[in-house]
Amino acid sequence: xxxxxxxxxxxxxxxxxxxxxxxxxxxxxxxxxxxxxxxxxxxxxxxxxxxxxxxxxxxxxxxxxxxxxxxxxxxxxxxxxxxxxxxxxxxxxxxxxxxxxxxxxxxxxxxxxxxxxxxxxxxxxxxxxxxxxxxxxxxxxxxxxxxxxxxxxxxxxxxxxxxxxxxxxxxxxxxxxxxxxxxxxxxxxxxxxxxxxxxxxxxxxxxxxxxxxxxxxxxxxxxxxxxxxxxxxxxxxxxxxxxxxxxxxxxxxxxxxxxxxxxxxxxxxxxxxxxxxxxxxxxxxxxxxxxxxxxxxxxxxxxxxxxxxxxxxxxxxxxxxxxxxxxxxxxxxxxxxxxxxxxxxxxxxxxxxxxxxxxxxxxxxxxxxxxxxxxxxxxxxxxxxxxxxxxxxxxxxx
Amino acid sequence: xxxxxxxxxxxxxxxxxxxxxxxxxxxxxxxxxxxxxxxxxxxxxxxxxxxxxxxxxxxxxxxxxxxxxxxxxxxxxxxxxxxxxxxxxxxxxxxxxxxxxxxxxxxxxxxxxxxxxxxxxxxxxxxxxxxxxxxxxxxxxxxxxxxxxxxxxxxxxxxxxxxxxxxxxxxxxxxxxxxxxxxxxxxxxxxxxxxxxxxxxxxxxxxxxxxxxxxxxxxxxxxxxxxxxxxxxxxxxxxxxxxxxxxxxxxxxxxxxxxxxxxxxxxxxxxxxxxxxxxxxxxxxxxxxxxxxxxxxxxxxxxxxxxxxxxxxxxxxxxxxxxxxxxxxxxxxxxxxxxxxxxxxxxxxxxxxxxxxxxxxxxxxxxxxxxxxxxxxxxxxxxxxxxxxxxxxxxxxx
Numbered sequence: 130x131x132x133x134x135x136x137x138x139x140x141x142x143x144x145x146x147x148x149x150x151x152x153x154x155x156x157x158x159x160x161x162x163x164x165x166x167x168x169x170x171x172x173x174x175x176x177x178x179x180x181x182x183x184x185x186x187x188x189x190x191x192x193x194x195x196x197x198x199x200x201x202x203x204x205x206x207x208x209x210x211x212x213x214x215x216x217x218x219x220x221x222x223x224x225x226x227x228x229x230x231x232x233x234x235x236x237x238x239x240x241x242x243x244x245x246x247x248x249x250x251x252x253x254x255x256x257x258x259x260x261x262x263x264x265x266x267x268x269x270x271x272x273x274x275x276x277x278x279x280x281x282x283x284x285x286x287x288x289x290x291x292x293x294x295x296x297x298x299x300x301x302x303x304x305x306x307x308x309x310x311x312x313x314x315x316x317x318x319x320x321x322x323x324x325x326x327x328x329x330x331x332x333x334x335x336x337x338x339x340x341x342x343x344x345x346x347x348x349x350x351x352x353x354x355x356x357x358x359x360x361x362x363x364x365x366x367x368x369x370x371x372x373x374x375x376x377x378x379x380x381x382x383x384x385x386x387x388x389x390x391x392x393x394x395x396x397x398x399x400x401x402x403x404x405x406x407x408x409x410x411x412x413x414x415x416x417x418x419x420x421x422x423x424x425x426x427x428x429x430x431x432x433x434x435x436x437x438x439x440x441x442x443x444x445x446x447x448x449x450x451x452x453x454x455x456x457x458x459x460x461x462x463x464x465x466x467x468x469x470x471x472x473x474x475x476x477x478x479x480x481x482x483x484x485x486x487x488x489x490x491x492x493x494x495x496x497x498x499x500x501x502x503x504x505x506x507x508x509x510x511x512x513x514x515x516x517x518x519x520x521x522x523x524x525x526x527x
Numbered sequence: 528x529x530x531x532x533x534x535x536x537x538x539x540x541x542x543x544x545x546x547x548x549x550x551x552x553x554x555x556x557x558x559x560x561x562x563x564x565x566x567x568x569x570x571x572x573x574x575x576x577x578x579x580x581x582x583x584x585x586x587x588x589x590x591x592x593x594x595x596x597x598x599x600x601x602x603x604x605x606x607x608x609x610x611x612x613x614x615x616x617x618x619x620x621x622x623x624x625x626x627x628x629x630x631x632x633x634x635x636x637x638x639x640x641x642x643x644x645x646x647x648x649x650x651x652x653x654x655x656x657x658x659x660x661x662x663x664x665x666x667x668x669x670x671x672x673x674x675x676x677x678x679x680x681x682x683x684x685x686x687x688x689x690x691x692x693x694x695x696x697x698x699x700x701x702x703x704x705x706x707x708x709x710x711x712x713x714x715x716x717x718x719x720x721x722x723x724x725x726x727x728x729x730x731x732x733x734x735x736x737x738x739x740x741x742x743x744x745x746x747x748x749x750x751x752x753x754x755x756x757x758x759x760x761x762x763x764x765x766x767x768x769x770x771x772x773x774x775x776x777x778x779x780x781x782x783x784x785x786x787x788x789x790x791x792x793x794x795x796x797x798x799x800x801x802x803x804x805x806x807x808x809x810x811x812x813x814x815x816x817x818x819x820x821x822x823x824x825x826x827x828x829x830x831x832x833x834x835x836x837x838x839x840x841x842x843x844x845x846x847x848x849x850x851x852x853x854x855x856x857x858x859x860x861x862x863x864x865x866x867x868x869x870x871x872x873x874x875x876x877x878x879x880x881x882x883x884x885x886x887x888x889x890x891x892x893x894x895x896x897x898x899x900x901x902x903x904x905x906x907x908x909x910x911x912x913x914x915x916x917x918x919x920x921x922x923x924x925x
Contacts, residue, residue: 130726131726131727131728131756131757131782132784133638133639133784133785133788134637134638134639134640134641134644134695135641136637136641136642137637137638137641137788137791137792138788140788140791140792141791142790142791142794143595143791143794143795145794146595146794147794149594167592169591169592170589171588171589171591172589173588173589174587174588174589174590179584179585179587179590180584182580182581182584182802183580183581183584183585186577186578186580186581186584187577187581189572189577190569190571190572191568191569191570191571191572191769191770192572192577192765192769192770192771192772192773192806193567193569193771193772194565194567194771194772195772196547197541197544228626228774228796228800229796229797231795231796231797232796235796239532239534239535239662240531240532240535241531241532242532243532243533243534243535244534244642244664246532257795260795261795264637264795266642266664297532328528328529329529330529358529359529367590371589371590372589372590373590373591373592373797374590374591374592374593374798374800374801374802375590375800375801375802376626376797376798376799376800376801384529386530386531387531390531390535390536390538392540393535393538393539393540393541394535394538396540396541396543396544396545397541397629397633397655397658397659397662398626398627398629398630398633399627399629399771399774400772400774401774402626402772402773402774402800402802402803403772403773403774403803404580404772404773404800404802404803404805404806405800405801405802405803407802408590408802
């Protein structure tokens with residue numbers, strides 16, 4: 130009998146997106162849905178980005194492929210106008226443009242580990258790490274970080290316990306999606322030391338680097354001394370400038386062997402989207418004041434969301450110091466059922482909200498079953514209304 | 528010791544692109560290189576495509592993700608303004624927008640076959656089929672089509688011979704990249720019947736559908752009666768409109784299970800590039816006369832290239848009836864060495880050319896060792912000059 134492959138069949142559907150049909154149905158029925166489920170910010174993109182696209186479109190004869198690693202002009206601009214400015218000294222040959230951050234971590238995982246091998250993650254982690262691990266026959270082993278301890282990074286002994294002859298890498302996101310946890314310099318140095326001692330790659334997803342809400346300077350994995358060969362950075366340009374749809378990210382490593390493999394992956398898909406590359410070239414001229422304003426706006430939103438969450442009976446959320454997410458413990462048995470119920474049943478003034486159940490961000494069985502990820506990506510008045518709805522929904526649900 | 532994964536290390540580098548460093552070196556030294564190596568046409572994109580991008584950029588607040596399957600507006604326009612017009616009746620739910628044709632066949636292969644399973648291809652085939660097969664632990668089994676028989680599709684008994692309990696699909700491109708072979712209606716019906724009898728998917732890469740040079744109407748795999756559940760179409764929008772860099776393609780199937788899996792893959796990478804989706808929306812308003820002119824231009828180029836090739840002593844190329852490639856047999860031992868020598872040593876009036884060695888398009892050991900793929904993607908005067916250079920190079924090389 131004709132059947133799709135077992136792997137395609139067993140591939141987990143995105144937890145973040147599998148509620149989409151219910152949201153679409155609600156919206157089709159005229160219900161206003163507040164989307165706290167996807168990290169899709171509504172902040173204005175820098176005008177220089179879209180202007181660059183229009184200008185290049187105006188004079189265009191045809192739109193060819195670019196180099197598989199991306200336009201040299203873009204790679205050079207990224208190194209000189211962004212990384213150098215934030216104190217990260219990398220060479221153009223150590224950077225390759227990808228189709229969003231997604232392609233960067235998918236490639237990084239495959240470069241680090243093959244079928245039957247293992248990667249250590251800190252749970253809760255970004256759910257698509259699991260998706261790409263599954264697709265490539267890689268096993269994720271999770272070190273648990275606990276919501277009640279503010280998602281503090283566990284002792285290195287917890288990492289050591291998981292090391293086997295098949296372990297090839299540690300994969301973290303900093304700041305962390307979904308928890309908003311910002312790794313300290315000391316935590317990063319300890320993980321770097323662990324990777325070096327155990328000959329592991331350190332894949333660090335830094336796509337939320339510009340979304341940090343402390344006065345401490347951000348400490349990139351690229352700054353860990355002696356870890357030059359171990360570190361593979363996953364980054365996004367489009368997310369940084371509120372151009373998520375442009376799908377431009379990059380993979381960075383000082384390890385030549387890693388970059389040679391990254392180029393082979395890149396060549397197989399020909400080139401990254403060129404109009405998005407144009408937008409990225411334009412975006413690199415964004416003034417520094419832009420990030421400052423964006424940061425202030427997110428601090429307002431975070432405070433609005435987290436204060437409201439912690440004021441709800443039975444709800445607990447630590448304060449996130451980065452990204453635009455928080456994970457909250459809810460007074461429900463199963464946050465998945467609750468999230469679905471919000472879309473199918475709960476209505477107040479013909480409004481409801483969409484949140485992401487967090488169980489799929491954990492490996493440990495049962496962990497995070499009553500957790501949800503809240504993306505604070507709406508303006509404060511809307512976010513406040515969404516929080517009111519959540520409070521009323523929890524009362525009604527229980 | 529820290530090492531990249533065995534799979535990443537053993538992954539074959541793109542045969543089409545691994546000569547790139549030599550071409551870059553020649554160009555850096557001021558040599559003019561005629562590029563007959565990549566299917567990157569130089570024909571003007573329709574103005575309505577770039578206009579749509581500029582218009583949408585002008586009014587843009589920020590650039591969000593779209594639905595993982597692509598903008599509904601684009602999917603609907605593709606169905607109504609393109610597929611319906613060419614007589615293919617598909618529903619919007621049977622189409623999903625991908626990052627170029629590349630993502631479409633990568634997903635189709637994974638949906639059809641898992642690690643340890645097999646897909647039958649007709650050699651010569653597009654080299655990246657092998658790349659994605661390798662990455663996913665899929666084995667390609669090749670039916671040989673012979674240059675001296677004009678790449679005629681072999682008897683179905685040749686396909687039957689390859690069927691094992693692990694065979695999951697047949698994968699072809701029609702018109703064929705690299706040979707330019709256009710499958711006849713009878714050949715397609717026979718392959719469809721074979722797939723149905725053996726419960727195999729038929730993955731048909733139709734990205735060159737609008738580039739056919741006969742008076743016969745194109746016969747799509749979607750038209751094979753009774754093969755609705757078997758057929759998975761790989762298509763490209765960007766290639767069709769000379770917008771290769773936009774990276775917009777699609778996967779089409781009437782098999783719901785296939786489309787459900789395609790959506791899971793699509794969700795893992797969030798969404799296809801949005802600026803490219805805008806370009807595709809605009810491109811769908813291209814008048815039919817555009818394709819007619821493009822077709823006439825390619826016929827001129829094909830005739831120029833193929834006539835010149837066959838006039839060179841010891842060179843043989845069948846006449847291709849589709850796509851913009853031909854495979855030529857050259858009077859050399861190894862077309863790979865020759866292609867490299869063209870870039871590193873051969874100069875005439877400080878000019879040279881770049882061609883693609885075709886050995887990696889074959890599975891059969893030794894097959895295609897003296898074949899090269901010639902992409903006739905330059906204007907006739909340039910193409911003529913490139914052919915002169917090739918003739919002189921062959922004389923000098925031997």
